Amino acid sequence: MEKDEPHLDNDEDKDIRDLITDIGEEETKKIDKQYEIDKEKRGPLVTYKKSIGVSLLLTILIPPFGQFYNGQILKGILFMLISFILGLISGIFSLIFWIFMMYDAYKNSKLINKNNGNYFFNENIKTKEI
Incomplete structure (x- = not known):
């Protein structure tokens, strides 16, 4: 040992x-x-990871379920409302926003994995001892 x-x-x-x-x-x-x-x-450390592929796939299949999977519930509801409104106005706007939602789900799942679930990680801020 x-x-x-x-x-x-x-x-x-x-x-x-x-x-x-x-x-x-x-x-x-x-x-x-x-x-x-x-x-x-x-003691043991806890990790908080999200699959980038699952996040992206969920957004492709059912926008904005990638945001829901990432734990961004309010953002997902807001994106759903915006997508519905854009869909009523024009299909092309809705398509462009759908592509943005895919990028957002991908980007945020990478950030979650990089910073262990901390969306607002800033390495310049001093941390307190546990």
């Missing part, structure tokens, strides 16, 4: 350790450094 690894008493501890290793050692080191946390004190 390595010095950095906590003692694994049972299968539940092993599952937690597997969860920590799933996000990658580089990512955990970055988080440990950011919050100045000792590995044994912090």
Whole structure:
């Protein structure tokens, strides 16, 4: 057993350790450094990931379900209303907005994955310790 690894008493501890290793050692080191946390004190890390493909596919099939999948409920409702209104005005406007919704779902699912679910991540803002 390595010095950095906590003692694994049972299968539940092993599952937690597997969860920590799933996000990658580089990512955990970055988080440990950011919050100045000792590995044994912090416990398991939770990741928040969205599939870019599912988000895009949902928006292609049923606009704006990609926004709903990404957890952007209000944006999805707003996009649905705008799409309906544009559809009444002209089909071409609705098509252009549909393409924008696909791009938005794709872009936001990438941001969710990059910043672990934090839509408003700003690396220039100092974070507090946990």
